[in-house]
Amino acid sequence: MTATAEGDLTVFVIGMRVNRLAAPRAWWPTFRAMRPMLRELSRDPDSGLLGFQLxxxxxxxVCTVQYWESPEKLIAYASDPAGHHRPAWAAFNRRARDSRGAVGIWHETYVVRAGSYETVYVDMPEFGLGRATGTAPVGRRGERAAQRLARPGSADPRAARG
Known part of the structure; x- marks a missing residue:
């Protein structure tokens, strides 16, 4: 199987690392903050979130890989004063000042152009991008990775290397 995603997409990877297990007051609120945000985004079909994988x-x-329609929609959510993200971010920063490194967080954002991603799922439930956008038999998108990576409108499947 392969993901049915089409067009550009944005991949957002966000996670936390517990640096001091003995300091749950520092890391437990950070751990709990993600679920309300994902619930809020999942309930709003206009949010731009296509799906996510914990x-x-x-x-x-703990890490979440999120698939978004665009970087603009991701940034709009992150900066929305009415959403769950802004207060969670402010609370994290307040706790971080006093926690002396008990919890770390990171995020990475990748804007992936159409024709620059390829997926294969063998004996897997829907997962990752396939879970976010749905799956179809590999043959519908090309039998070989080079065919699935070919940029739209490209007759030459080797164009994906360029």
Whole structure:
């Protein structure tokens, strides 16, 4: 299977790392802050959030990979004074001043142009971009990765390398 995503998209990776397990007052509110934001975004079809995947695995790290329609919609949500993000960010900054590094956070934003991403899912439930946008049999988008990566309108599947 492959994701049915079309066009440009924005991938936003955000996570936290518990640096001091013995300081739950510093990291627990940060951990809990993401769920209301994701719920708020998921309930608003105009938010621009296509979907997300929670990833666990590294010791003391929680990470969410989010798929967005555009960087503009991501930034609009992050700066919306009526949304859950702004108060959560302000609260994190207040706690961070007093926590002496008990919790760390990071985010990375990638703007991915159409024809610059490719997905394959074998014996997997819907996951990642496929979960966010839906899946279809690989053959509908090309049997080879180079075909699926070909930029729209390109007759040459090797154009994805350029």
């Amino acid at each position: 990833l666990l695995g590294l010791p003391r790290v």
